[in-house]
Amino acid sequence: MDRTAREYPARLAMTVFGAVIAIFTLLLLPPWATASGTGARFVDALFTAVSAVCVTGLVVVDTGTYWSEYGRAVILAGIKIGGLGVMTLASLLGMAVSRRIGLTQKLLTASEAKVRTSSLGEVGYLIRLIIVVSVTIEAAVAAILLPRFLALGESFGSALWHAVFYGISAFNNAGFVPTAEGLMPYTSDWLVVVPIGLGVFVGALGFPVMANLLQARRFGRRWYRHLSLHTKLTVTTSVALFGAGFLIIGAMEWANPRTFGDQDVATKLLSASFASIMPRSGGFSTVDTGAMNPESWLVMDALMFVGGGSASTAGGIKVTTLAVMLLAILAEARGDRDIDVFGRRIPRDTLRLSIAVVFIGATMVLASCIALLSITEFSLAEVLFEVISAFATVGLSTGITADLPDGGKYVLCALMYLGRVGTISVLGAIALRDRRRVVRFPEERPVIG
Amino acid sequence: MDRTAREYPARLAMTVFGAVIAIFTLLLLPPWATASGTGARFVDALFTAVSAVCVTGLVVVDTGTYWSEYGRAVILAGIKIGGLGVMTLASLLGMAVSRRIGLTQKLLTASEAKVRTSSLGEVGYLIRLIIVVSVTIEAAVAAILLPRFLALGESFGSALWHAVFYGISAFNNAGFVPTAEGLMPYTSDWLVVVPIGLGVFVGALGFPVMANLLQARRFGRRWYRHLSLHTKLTVTTSVALFGAGFLIIGAMEWANPRTFGDQDVATKLLSASFASIMPRSGGFSTVDTGAMNPESWLVMDALMFVGGGSASTAGGIKVTTLAVMLLAILAEARGDRDIDVFGRRIPRDTLRLSIAVVFIGATMVLASCIALLSITEFSLAEVLFEVISAFATVGLSTGITADLPDGGKYVLCALMYLGRVGTISVLGAIALRDRRRVVRFPEERPVIG
Ligand SMILES: [K+]
Ligand SMILES: [K+]
Structure with a gap:
């Protein structure tokens, strides 16, 4: 698998995710997967399987009432396997990239980050580490939620199931909720909203960042000196996006009677924090997104288009x-040669x-919007939101997904799959880079702008 | 001015355009500028002046009925001066860039294109050439329109005025029409639609391309060997965008009863051609854009966001x-070191x-959409269209511009001004580039995608 990962990364990612989605679609098709016992339509089973395995959280049927307990267990398994798959494949390909680049670009092997990434060692160790880290954080979130759900009057079985479901759904940025009401009853409940928000935020940083933070901690007081550039960029940009979203969404919805308007000030601040974390790309909501x-x-x-950290479930x-593009523009404005x-x-080739990545993403979003506008009567605002939510595997919804015609559901399925697999493939694609032209053409400058 | 252009290009462009807009606003304020004699409101005079000088064509009042003949003459003068200003400033800055780059990057001076651009010679010659080329093409368009308008029963004075107005408005990609009906009565009139469409297309190629084509022609049979990279890229991409727009818009509006639906096949093809040229960025329409x-x-x-050629009125x-970004992605996919x-x-710095350019443009469009959505009740689809039309100085409209509150009109004014001046400033900004860091930092690669 390591060799395949290096040689056909896009093919590997597409095949693995395609196969896993096929299996979970089959698991959701039997009559006993639905609460009514009548069985799901193929398109709804497929959509739910894609949404779970690609950790998106968009739903065409209500998870809490439409599926049976067996169905919900299948969905949770899909989230866990999909989340592990994303982190593992992306990290493996990241290693493959490091090695391949190491072969062709001697300079790079001298850089600290490469050595550190490689020192994670073999594939088996990497996968074990991913499982340990993810299960630990999922369990931590669940451990905070369990007593809270018990205190709110749920039975132990129900509270445990909900706590575990939210723990896994949050860390994997899946956005699925186990009940029809979701998080709406907990809008002002800090003991529910905060652990889920933190689980999503940490999950969206990505495994390379978590691993680097774990390693750096071992160096004691000077731990921050051992952070990689990737970790610094990811954390800084994530915090900046959180702050910007908090201020802008908070200000815009402050007086909206259908969202934050009737909340007390503390709850407004909590809701704005939660709403600014979720686009990157947890997908939970404590207020009605459609009413914003x-x-x-x-x-x-x-x-949502920006999303979360590399090799994360976001x-x-x-x-x-985003950070590299902003830094490039800054360098351009200053007239600096280097970024x-x-x-x-x-x-330079990072740019x-x-x-x-940006151009292909924007093109997919544009084409999907045109397709959905053509086959439905929904507005551009609604269609654009749903399309970006699917592309970036966020799972937030203005409420139109369940009302889409089958054609529209297939468009979103394709977007979720490509948004998920594309991310991994791009990472792997540069591993294949070894062609080098010997003869270079003379340089000529077109006029820009 | 040549020295100022090299040293403070952004400031020069902003000052010149600001001053010209102020003058034309003053010219449109007197009572006799309006047909009713009551005088225009300040915001409407400003909007019209900005739209004319920035050759946009968006209107808050109907050009054909609201303004007096004096008012329409002022608008036409604004278009002509604005168009000349854009082409001259952009070409001057282009020369300044070539020279400055010549000083710091020896390699570049060896490239053919640079020598050719510099060989255009002094500023005076450049301006004369721009005037000769633009008046020639404007006169050619007017000369085809004049007999047609006469044949359709207009008086000589009226036909001449309309022919000259359309000639100037078309070549300068201004999109202003001299009558309330605009081009609607001529939807299937090839003798009106084709010359205006061609005038817009040629105008949108930009002066550097026109000058290069004129020079290359002198070399006889092997003329195509003397085309610069900029000319080849501009013409190829313009033709490709025309073809794509023709096919997609044609297919989508083919059966729309409010646009192409009731037309015969030949007229449908003509309408689709016209509609695919106008976003780049003529701004005329033979069907109701709001009904699409x-x-x-x-x-x-x-x-519209892509727009036309560099140093053009588009x-x-x-x-x-767009071409450079697409080529970069192609090179990235192939694993080529060079583009x-x-x-x-x-x-590489071209990229x-x-x-x-793309990021700043997208940010301006996004921020303006958020502003207009906040202060109006219009839909995202309408607001986005109007905002991009203003940013790219296109002038096409879904019909909401006239109904915007004053705040919205000021937002569009700012967008037209920044869209116009920004283009020129960006071109000039790289002329200022001379800082070079001596110490380079060690390289480190973040994970992308
Ligand atoms: K999600
Ligand atoms: K225009």
């Missing part, structure tokens, strides 16, 4: 991609990769 | 910017400039 202002939707569209173009940050120079 | 499908609006949004991020096209290598 269209300008808030647009802000969330932008946040989707989107990733926070480092420098945190005392490091970012390789080209960033552009490819 | 929302998916067609989205396609036109994308085309706006947007420019076709070469090659037409046997030439595109300098960074492209990203800055």
Whole structure:
């Protein structure tokens, strides 16, 4: 698998995710998967399987009432396997990239980060570490939620199931909720909202960041000196996006009677924090997203498109991609030759990769919007939100997904799958890089702008 | 001025355009500028002046009925001066860039294109050439329209005025029409639609392309060998965007009873051609843009955002910017080190400039959409269309501009001004580039995607 990962990364990711989705679709098709016992339609089983395995959280049927307990257990398993798959494949390909680059670009092997990433060692160790880290954080979230759900009057079995479901759904940024009401009853309940919000935030940082933080901690007081550039960029950008979303969404929804308007000030602040974490890309909501202002939707569209950290269960173009583009623009404005940050120079080809990621993402979003506008009567605001939510595997919804015609559901399925697999493939694609032209053409400059 | 252009290009462009807009606002304020004699409100005079000088064509009042003949003459003068200003400033700054780059990057001076651009010679010659070329093409369009308008029964004075107005408005990609009906009565009139469409298309290629084509022609049979990379990229991308727009808009509006639906096949093809040229960025329309499908609006949004050629009267991020980004993605997919096209290598810093142009443009569009959604009740589809039309100085409208509150009109004024001036400033900004860091930081690669 390590060899395959290096040689056919896109094919590996597409095949693995395709096969897992097929299996989970089959698991959701039998009559006993639904609460009514009549069995799901193929398109709804497929959509739910894709949404679970790609840790998206968009639903065409209500998870809490439509599926049986067996069905919900299948969905939870899909989330766990999908989340592990994403982190493992992305981390494996990241290692493959490091090694391949090490072969062709001697300079790079001297850089600290490469050595540190490689020192994670063999594939088996990596997978064990991913499982240990993820289960630990999921269990921590569940351990805080369990006594709270018990205190709120749930039976032990029900409270445990809900706590575990939310723990796994949060850390994996899956956005699925086990009941029809979801998190709506807990809007002002800090003991429920905060652990889920933190679980999502940490999960969206990505495994390379978590591993680096764990390693750095071992160095004691000077731990921050052992943080990689990737960790610094990811954490800084994630915190900045959180702050921007908190201020803008908070201000826009402050007086909206259908969302934050009737809440007390502390709850408004909590709701704004939660709503600014979720686009990156947890997908939970404590207020009705469909009742937000269209300008808030647009802000969330932008946040969702950016998404979370690389090699995380979050989707989107990733926070480092945004950071590299912003740093490039800053360097351009200053007239600097290099793109420098945190005392490091970012390789030039990183920028080209960033552009490819953004451009291909934007094109997929645009094409899907055109398709959905053509086959439905929904507005651009609604369609754009749902399309970006699917592409970035966020799972927030203005409420139109369940009402889409089958054609529209298939469009979103394709987007979730491509948004998920594309992320991994891009990472792997640069591992295959070894062609080098010997003859270079003469340089000529077109006029830009 | 040549020295100022090199040293403070952004300041020069902003000051010149600001001053010209102020003058034309004053010219439109007197009572005799309006047909009713009551005088225009300040915001409407300002909006019209900005729209004319920035060759946009968005209107808050009907040009054909609201303004007096004096008012319409002022608008036409604004278009002509604005168009000349854009082409002259952009070309001057282009020269300044060539020279400055020549000083710091010896390699570049060896490239053919630079020598050719510099050989245009002094500022006076450049301005004379721009005036000769623009008046010639404007006169050619007017000369075809005049007999047609006469044949349709207009008086000579009226026909001449309309022919000259359309000639100037078309070549300068201004999109203003001299009558209330605009081009609606001529939907199937090839002798009106084709010359205006061609005038817009040629105008949107930009002066550097026109000058290069004129020079290359002198070399006889082998003329195509003397085309610069900029010319090849601009023409190829413009033709490709025309073809894509023709096919997609044509297919989407083919059966729409409110647009192409009731037309015969030949007229449908003509309408689709015209509608696919206008977003780049002529702004005329032979059918009601507001009656098109929302998916067609989205396609036109994308085309408008791209806009026309550099140093042309067209706006947007420019076709070469799109081309460079597409070529970079192609190179990235192939694993090529260089971005090659037409046997030439595109300098790496060109890509960074492209990203800055696209990112800043997208941010301006996003922020303006959020502002307009906040202060009006219009839909995202309408607001996005109008915002991109203003940013890219296109002038197409879904019909909401006249109904905007004053705050919304000021937002669009700012967008038209920044869209216009920004284009020129960006071009000039790289002329200022001379800082070079001596110490380079060690390289480190973040994970992307
Ligand atoms: K999600
Ligand atoms: K225009």
